[in-house]
Amino acid sequence: xxxxxxxxxxxxxxxxxxxxxxxxxxxxxxxxxxxxxxxxxxxxxxxxxxxxxxxxxxxxxxxxxxxxxxxxxxxxxxxxxxxxxxxxxxxxxxxxxxxxxxxxxxxxxxxxxxxxxxxxxxxxxxxxxxxxxxxxxxxxxxxxxxxxxxxxxxxxxxxxxxxxxxxxxxxxxxxxxxxxxxxxxxxxxxxxxxxxxxxxxxxxxxxxxxxxxxxxxxxxxxxxxxxxxxxxxxxxxxxxxxxxxxxxxxxxxxxxxxxxxxxxxxxxxxxxxxxxxxxxxxxxxxxxxxxxxxxxxxxxxxxxxxxxxxxxxxxxxxxxxxxxxxxxxxxxxxxxxxxxxxxxxxxxxxxxxxxxxxxxxxxxxx
Amino acid sequence: xxxxxxxxxxxxxxxxxxxxxxxxxxxxxxxxxxxxxxxxxxxxxxxxxxxxxxxxxxxxxxxxxxxxxxxxxxxxxxxxxxxxxxxxxxxxxxxxxxxxxxxxxxxxxxxxxxxxxxxxxxxxxxxxxxxxxxxxxxxxxxxxxxxxxxxxxxx
Numbered sequence: 001x002x003x004x005x006x007x008x009x010x011x012x013x014x015x016x017x018x019x020x021x022x023x024x025x026x027x028x029x030x031x032x033x034x035x036x037x038x039x040x041x042x043x044x045x046x047x048x049x050x051x052x053x054x055x056x057x058x059x060x061x062x063x064x065x066x067x068x069x070x071x072x073x074x075x076x077x078x079x080x081x082x083x084x085x086x087x088x089x090x091x092x093x094x095x096x097x098x099x100x101x102x103x104x105x106x107x108x109x110x111x112x113x114x115x116x117x118x119x120x121x122x123x124x125x126x127x128x129x130x131x132x133x134x135x136x137x138x139x140x141x142x143x144x145x146x147x148x149x150x151x152x153x154x155x156x157x158x159x160x161x162x163x164x165x166x167x168x169x170x171x172x173x174x175x176x177x178x179x180x181x182x183x184x185x186x187x188x189x190x191x192x193x194x195x196x197x198x199x200x201x202x203x204x205x206x207x208x209x210x211x212x213x214x215x216x217x218x219x220x221x222x223x224x225x226x227x228x229x230x231x232x233x234x235x236x237x238x239x240x241x242x243x244x245x246x247x248x249x250x251x252x253x254x255x256x257x258x259x260x261x262x263x264x265x266x267x268x269x270x271x272x273x274x275x276x277x278x279x280x281x282x283x284x285x286x287x288x289x290x291x292x293x294x295x296x297x298x299x300x301x302x303x304x305x306x307x308x309x310x311x312x313x314x315x316x317x318x319x320x321x322x323x324x325x326x327x328x329x330x331x332x333x334x335x336x337x338x339x340x341x342x343x344x345x346x347x348x349x350x351x352x353x354x355x356x357x358x359x360x361x362x363x364x365x366x
Numbered sequence: 367x368x369x370x371x372x373x374x375x376x377x378x379x380x381x382x383x384x385x386x387x388x389x390x391x392x393x394x395x396x397x398x399x400x401x402x403x404x405x406x407x408x409x410x411x412x413x414x415x416x417x418x419x420x421x422x423x424x425x426x427x428x429x430x431x432x433x434x435x436x437x438x439x440x441x442x443x444x445x446x447x448x449x450x451x452x453x454x455x456x457x458x459x460x461x462x463x464x465x466x467x468x469x470x471x472x473x474x475x476x477x478x479x480x481x482x483x484x485x486x487x488x489x490x491x492x493x494x495x496x497x498x499x500x501x502x503x504x505x506x507x508x509x510x511x512x513x514x515x516x517x518x519x520x521x
Binding site for chain 2: 024025026027028029031032035036037039040041044047048050051052
């Protein structure tokens with residue numbers, strides 16, 4: 001940036017002449033400065049740590065990390081794009097403003113890329129990502145993509161022929177992170193499980209929602225919505241507005257979004273959205289059959305629901321990395337394009353935060 | 367004077383001695399004043415030290431609007447807030463100090479959000495000059511030192 005421009009120098013000269021009070025923002029009380037900083041996007045926050053020493057020190061204030069997280073979690077999220085194409089795995093991110101214009105996608109450095117060139121993003125929780133080696137499942141890393149702090153986790157495989165499934169979450173009561181990929185609500189991770197029920201000679205298939213409590217490490221069954229008998233491939237669990245939600249895909253292009261407004265109460269499952277003509281036009285033709293990172297994510301479905309924006313629009317991702325914002329009121333769809341967006345990617349909804357595992361933040365929003 | 371004062375009215379005296387007659391409901395939007403009124407340690411005239419008449423008038427204007435418009439549409443109030451906080455830096459910092467000191471939560475919230483909007487997306491140099499009043503000499507030295515230590519830019 002050209003900062004030694006004439007304009008700036010003139011301004012500085014004027015300042016010298018005026019002899020006006022020089023402190024400006026620094027005259028504010030520390031708790032006010034903290035309040036102001038907590039309202040900034042994570043990239044501004046980190047960039048401003050190079051303004052001077054006192055601004056840099058603010059970054060290490062645990063109160064700032066938790067206040068910042070509680071504010072940011074209410075805004076539009078930050079989207080992280082995971083690319084496994086062409087050769088190396090890469091991460092990109094975009095911060096979404098209210099207007100969603102002029103957004104620029106930027107690359108995130110991956111300090112662990114030498115030990116783990118190809119990875120899976122297991123989940124994002126409280127501003128932290130959990131990543132695993134895509135071939136061997138080990139190593140596993142916890143990574144804050146903005147502060148670039150990362151830590152390798154203990155080995156997860158005990159036996160050679162063992163298959164390990166990962167999830168990642170944080171329990172607000174015990175203040176612990178556990179890796180146990182699925183929806184995290186009320187300190188519990190949620191999966192879909194396939195049930196086989198024998199009725200006479202016929203085998204009946206059904207889907208159940210199973211939870212894993214991060215505090216007592218117990219598995220439990222959670223009541224599922226009354227959305228008809230579906231095979232697992234047509235189901236997706238997600239978290240919308242802090243509630244466990246199930247996306248049921250009927251006939252490939254009709255989506256129902258069910259939200260469990262009161263946790264673990266079967267009657268509170270409510271069909272909130274019905275997305276009818278979920279258009280195939282957004283799908284990339286080469287992704288008729290999913291491959292790469294897409295193989296396991298969608299199964300038969302052509303799209304998945306990522307999150308709900310502040311304005312009530314639903315963010316959906318089509319196979320291969322096509323982002324579409326759906327307005328449930330008008331029934332319209334808009335393809336989202338950002339400058340510098342990679343070609344093929346998979347999106348992770350993330351909250352940009354200063355958080356780190358040593359001093360977990362208390363989030364009241366989830 | 368206080369005898370002629372209507373009921374439920376208070377007099378606020380700024381640091382430079384100017385007096386403002388304000389309805390009590392408006393004055394108690396400042397938690398500090400509310401506490402004084404509740405503890406009954408306030409006479410009809412409440413001194414507001416550290417806040418001059420100019421700033422006090424602005425704070426009262428804000429509180430009055432927020433008191434009146436409780437029933438009004440939230441969007442109207444939002445427009446008023448964004449126009450209200452759109453001021454020069456000096457006035458902003460004085461207002462923040464007053465709002466913080468007098469504990470006027472809504473005002474402090476609107477002001478902090480405004481400063482955050484102002485600095486969001488600005489360059490570090492811009493911040494140093496515009497918001498911290500750095501001099502050229504400081505810019506050069508601090509740049510030199512901080513450029514060595516910091517490599518915060520994203521690719």
